[in-house]
Amino acid sequence: xxxxxxxxxxxxxxxxxxxxxxxxxxxxxxxxxxxxxxxxxxxxxxxxxxxxxxxxxxxxxxxxxxxxxxxxxxxxxxxxxxxxxxxxxxxxxxxxxxxxxxxxxxxxxxxxxxxxxxxxxxxxxxxxxxxxxxxxxxxxxxxxxxxxxxxxxxxxxxxxxxxxxxxxxxxxxxxxxxxxxxxxxxxxxxxxxxxxxxxxxxxxxxxxxxxxxxxxxxxxxxxxxxxxxxxxxxxxxxxxxxxxxxxxxxxxxxxxxxxxxxxxxxxxxxxxxxxxxxxxxxxxxxxxxxxxxxxxxxxxxxxxxxxxxxxxxxxxxxxxxxxxxxxxxxxxxxxxxxxxxxxxxxxxxxxxxxxxxxxxxxxxxxxxxxxxxxxxxxxxxxxxxxxxxxxxxxxxxxxxxxxxxxxxxxxxxxxxxxxxxxxxxxxxxxxxxxxxxxxxxxxxxxxxxxxxxxxxxxxxxxxxxxxxxxxxxxxxxxxxxxxxxxxxxxxxxxxxxxxxxxxxxxxxxxxxxxxxxxxxxxxxxxxxxxxxxxx
Amino acid sequence: xxxxxxxxxxxxxxxxxxxxxxxxxxxxxxxxxxxxxxxxxxxxxxxxxxxxxxxxxxxxxxxxxxxxxxxxxxxxxxxxxxxxxxxxxxxxxxxxxxxxxxxxxxxxxxxxxxxxxxxxxxxxxxxxxxxxxxxxxxxxxxxxxxxxxxxxxxxxxxxxxxxxxxxxxxxxxxxxxxxxxxxxxxxxxxxxxxxxxxxxxxxxxxxxxxxxxxxxxxxxxxxxxxxxxxxxxxxxxxxxxxxxxxxxxxxxxxxxxxxxxxxxxxxxxxxxxxxxxxxxxxxxxxxxxxxxxxxxxxxxxxxxxxxxxxxxxxxxxxxxxxxxxxxxxxxxxxxxxxxxxxxxxxxxxxxxxxxxxxxxxxxxxxxxxxxxxxxxxxxxxxxxxxxxxxxxxxxxxxxxxxxxxxxxxxxxxxxxxxxxxxxxxxxxxxxxxxxx
Numbered sequence: 026x027x028x029x030x031x032x033x034x035x036x037x038x039x040x041x042x043x044x045x046x047x048x049x050x051x052x053x054x055x056x057x058x059x060x061x062x063x064x065x066x067x068x069x070x071x072x073x074x075x076x077x078x079x080x081x082x083x084x085x086x087x088x089x090x091x092x093x094x095x096x097x098x099x100x101x102x103x104x105x106x107x108x109x110x111x112x113x114x115x116x117x118x119x120x121x122x123x124x125x126x127x128x129x130x131x132x133x134x135x136x137x138x139x140x141x142x143x144x145x146x147x148x149x150x151x152x153x154x155x156x157x158x159x160x161x162x163x164x165x166x167x168x169x170x171x172x173x174x175x176x177x178x179x180x181x182x183x184x185x186x187x188x189x190x191x192x193x194x195x196x197x198x199x200x201x202x203x204x205x206x207x208x209x210x211x212x213x214x215x216x217x218x219x220x221x222x223x224x225x226x227x228x229x230x231x232x233x234x235x236x237x238x239x240x241x242x243x244x245x246x247x248x249x250x251x252x253x254x255x256x257x258x259x260x261x262x263x264x265x266x267x268x269x270x271x272x273x274x275x276x277x278x279x280x281x282x283x284x285x286x287x288x289x290x291x292x293x294x295x296x297x298x299x300x301x302x303x304x305x306x307x308x309x310x311x312x313x314x315x316x317x318x319x320x321x322x323x324x325x326x327x328x329x330x331x332x333x334x335x336x337x338x339x340x341x342x343x344x345x346x347x348x349x350x351x352x353x354x355x356x357x358x359x360x361x362x363x364x365x366x367x368x369x370x371x372x373x374x375x376x377x378x379x380x381x382x383x384x385x386x387x388x389x390x391x392x393x394x395x396x397x398x399x400x401x402x403x404x405x406x407x408x409x410x411x412x413x414x415x416x417x418x419x420x421x422x423x424x425x426x427x428x429x430x431x432x433x434x435x436x437x438x439x440x441x442x443x444x445x446x447x448x449x450x451x452x453x454x455x456x457x458x459x460x461x462x463x464x465x466x467x468x469x470x471x472x473x474x475x476x477x478x479x480x481x482x483x484x485x486x487x488x489x490x491x492x493x494x495x496x497x498x499x500x501x502x503x504x505x506x507x508x509x510x511x512x513x514x515x516x517x518x519x520x521x522x523x524x525x526x527x528x529x530x531x532x533x534x535x536x537x538x539x540x541x542x543x544x545x546x547x548x549x550x551x552x553x554x555x556x557x558x559x560x
Numbered sequence: 561x562x563x564x565x566x567x568x569x570x571x572x573x574x575x576x577x578x579x580x581x582x583x584x585x586x587x588x589x590x591x592x593x594x595x596x597x598x599x600x601x602x603x604x605x606x607x608x609x610x611x612x613x614x615x616x617x618x619x620x621x622x623x624x625x626x627x628x629x630x631x632x633x634x635x636x637x638x639x640x641x642x643x644x645x646x647x648x649x650x651x652x653x654x655x656x657x658x659x660x661x662x663x664x665x666x667x668x669x670x671x672x673x674x675x676x677x678x679x680x681x682x683x684x685x686x687x688x689x690x691x692x693x694x695x696x697x698x699x700x701x702x703x704x705x706x707x708x709x710x711x712x713x714x715x716x717x718x719x720x721x722x723x724x725x726x727x728x729x730x731x732x733x734x735x736x737x738x739x740x741x742x743x744x745x746x747x748x749x750x751x752x753x754x755x756x757x758x759x760x761x762x763x764x765x766x767x768x769x770x771x772x773x774x775x776x777x778x779x780x781x782x783x784x785x786x787x788x789x790x791x792x793x794x795x796x797x798x799x800x801x802x803x804x805x806x807x808x809x810x811x812x813x814x815x816x817x818x819x820x821x822x823x824x825x826x827x828x829x830x831x832x833x834x835x836x837x838x839x840x841x842x843x844x845x846x847x848x849x850x851x852x853x854x855x856x857x858x859x860x861x862x863x864x865x866x867x868x869x870x871x872x873x874x875x876x877x878x879x880x881x882x883x884x885x886x887x888x889x890x891x892x893x894x895x896x897x898x899x900x901x902x903x904x905x906x907x908x909x910x911x912x913x914x915x916x917x918x919x920x921x922x923x924x925x926x927x928x929x930x931x932x933x934x935x936x937x938x939x940x941x942x943x944x945x946x947x948x949x950x951x952x953x954x955x956x957x958x959x960x961x962x963x964x965x966x967x968x969x970x971x972x973x974x975x976x977x978x979x980x981x982x983x984x985x986x987x988x989x990x991x992x993x994x995x996x
Contacts, residue, residue, distance in 0.1 A: 073932075074930055074932075076927075076928050076931050106849070114859075115849060115850075115859060118849040119849070119850055119917070122847060123920045124920070125920060125921055125922075125923065125926075125928065126925070126928070143924075170862070174861075176865075177887075178862070178864050178886060178887065181816055181817035181887055182817060182885050185816040186715060186815050186816060186819070290713070291814075291815065292713075293709040329645075329647070339642075339643060342699070345703060345706055346703075366706075368702060369702075406653030409603060409672065410604065410670060413604075413934060415931070
């Protein structure tokens with residue numbers, strides 16, 4: 026395969042210490058600036074290893090798709106690995122690989138991102154190539170036909186073959202009455218089958234432009250050099266003057282609880298899962314989201330010490346697992362979730378009632394200072410551990426800046442979390458636990474098991490209370506990286522490495538299509554651990 | 561200190577890239593070898609410990625005991641119950657991992673410098689004096705049983721379990737190390753104690769440490785952590801006999817996409833041709849987009865989202881294994897193309913360009929692995945586990961560079977055998993001939 030050498034050879038040469046118009050930041054290793062064409066840039070320095078992660082994030086995801094073409098944002102993400110006017114199909118990844126690097130891309134509701142991880146001296150080449158495909162994609166009819174089959178197989182693998190993911194799709198669709206978050210990122214199968222070249226190009230031409238993108242460069246780099254390179258590559262691309270203001274149809278007041286019953290023989294562990302519509306983190310206004318983040322930790326952050334585990338797994342052993350989750354990182358209204366997977370023999374209705382009772386008790390009892398302090402300790406530690414993972418930091422900035430937040434918001438977040446009081450948590454809890462805003466789902470192998478009391482029985486008048494889903498938080502498995510759990514509860518990592526406390530927002534419904542890449546090449550069970558060094 | 565000296569040139573013809581980290585190979589006062597990389601940029605250490613042996617050491621009648629035991633180590637120790645133990649760990653903001661595998665068990669930890677001794681003492685209690693209280697064992701048992709039930713409806717697991725049981729009918733590798741409903745249901749706290757003393761000892765242990773700690777501090781720390789474990793471990797199991805001769809086995813399962821796992825024998829880690837095979841695998845199916853299989857099956861034909869292969873060097877067997885998933889009406893074609901690629905490479909080898917690109921990728925990618933305390937600790941323990949010297953870090957790329965086209969041709973002809981390739985397919989495949 027011919028590898029074209031994009032000439033940027035001496036890009037670093039002569040990159041002087043151009044004064045940076047860095048905005049004030051709290052983190053002294055983070056530099057930000059904006060190119061003349063509107064492209065925002067974040068540089069995170071970490072000089073421990075001569076490695077760099079280069080990411081371009083577009084402020085466009087599946088929720089920005091027009092009706093009828095669900096999946097087009099993700100389809101386009103795949104097609105960006107095809108030819109441009111300067112490169113052949115596949116040449117992008119081949120060039121990254123031939124330089125010893127790895128590359129991939131992912132799509133979510135609010136963003137689409139492309140990244141490479143390479144030796145730091147290869148950064149110029151990465152920027153040159155990424156800038157090239159921002160504007161100069163050259164698709165063929167055959168690309169569309171072949172790659173459409175690939176995304177349909179991806180949907181087969183992630184969703185059709187995974188009953189828990191199918192359930193998640195139905196639940197999300199019921200959660201949102203009017204917002205595109207109700208449509209799956211990967212798309213509905215029938216709409217994916219009909220995606221055409223024009224659908225893809227319309228999307229590409231409108232949204233792939235520097236004024237709709239955020240560049241994040243993290244690793245062993247000098248911000249002044251990054252700036253010069255960015256001006257030479259991305260800076261040469263004109264801004265898109267037709268770029269629309271970012272707006273999606275919003276949720277109306279929700280006035281009725283929805284209930285979903287999903288059965289499929291491939292569900293081995295029944296569970297109840299409830300999602301409440303909840304506010305997200307907004308620029309300059311992250312306090313309520315912070316309180317909800319802490320609330321999720323208090324209720325479900327630890328499978329040993331959290332309120333729901335304490336009450337449902339330990340005190341009155343009734344559940345195999347009980348959890349809660351929330352991610353405030355979202356452009357529009359997000360969800361706060363609770364779930365419970367009952368022990369064998371416990372009907373889902375009983376599990377739901379116990380969950381509701383546990384939540385009602387919690388609203389009475391409140392949160393203790395001990396609980397809050399334990400969460401704060403872990404939050405502070407996560408700031409330290411998070412520094413060990415430069416790619417995680419890059420992702421945190423990229424996701425935030427494409428979800429309506431600013432660099433200042435990202436940097437203020439740890440302090441805002443730390444400042445959350447017990448009263449804040451309880452106020453947020455009372456507001457969010459509103460059943461009119463909620464979807465309650467029973468997910469099980471066979472609905473016949475629901476027997477006499479109809480699961481759709483009116484639940485009006487019950488105390489606010491959620492249910493949870495999710496399988497054993499930590500089923501010991503043979504492989505280090507186990508497939509997502511069927512019910513998909515956030516595992517027991519209470520605070521993620523990036524220093525936020527967001528749990529993986531997305532249960533099982535693949536809200537992020539990670540990787541255009543194949544899943545792991547090593548099959549599930551035969552994988553082994555000790556080839557870590559490998560060869 | 562983590563700084564690696566990289567000398568990559570653009571594209572092909574790159575000289576061997578080098579990873580240089582300052583590995584200290586030490587032995588604790590108590591006689592436990594450990595490897596250390598000092599890195600004081602962040603106030604924590606990452607610790608990784610592997611014990612060779614793992615679930616393959618347990619007798620068949622208590623299959624699943626090692627797995628359940630490792631999962632229950634975090635469920636309380638001494639007079640602390642599970643919740644007290646975890647509250648103590650959370651208060652220290654330490655993280656512990658306990659994992660069981662066929663050939664090994666692993667403990668990993670991340671602890672803050674400010675409370676390192678306290679956190680590691682908690683970890684010591686977990687591995688030397690676990691409570692295994694009946695109620696906690698039962699709760700974790702319930703999680704394991706739920707996992708087994710999920711495996712039964714998960715196509716990848718069904719295929720993997722079938723492949724291994726067919727490949728190694730007379731060896732522990734042939735059965736799922738999580739156990740069966742019967743064996744797991746019957747396990748007692750005493751079984752867990754017995755198996756703990758077999759797999760967690762001071763023998764066959766590999767320790768990697770990275771962080772702001774000196775060798776003088778680390779030695780006594782390791783002794784304190786491991787000192788209470790039994791001094792010796794039982795002998796390792798015998799080599800596993802591979803029993804498959806090639807063909808297609810279909811396991812019917814109602815699902816829209818068929819999942820196939822395929823495999824054949826592979827050279828061992830000690831084989832003089834290992835590196836040639838490793839490079840060959842990258843070209844065949846190891847390197848994501850660039851591999852022959854990805855190109856033919858996905859890029860050219862759109863038959864799958866992903867196909868990959870891997871040389872799996874277990875301690876007692878070596879398998880060239882791969883997987884692919886395609887809609888039920890397309891899996892037959894995916895398998896046919898896979899066989900063709902396999903046969904074609906066996907017969908005609910690879911191109912010069914493919915070989916050069918594979919070597920450039922593999923040598924360039926290697927140093928990028930050393931980017932963080934956690935990953936480096938794991939690499940240090942892994943190298944010791946495999947019996948590699950510390951100098952391997954700097955020499956490794958020269959082994960890749962030394963692979964010639966003649967080596968690739970020889971290894972491809974000698975090892976790759978489309979006829980011997982055994983497929984296990986789970987789903988409702990159409991037009992697929994089952995053949996033994």
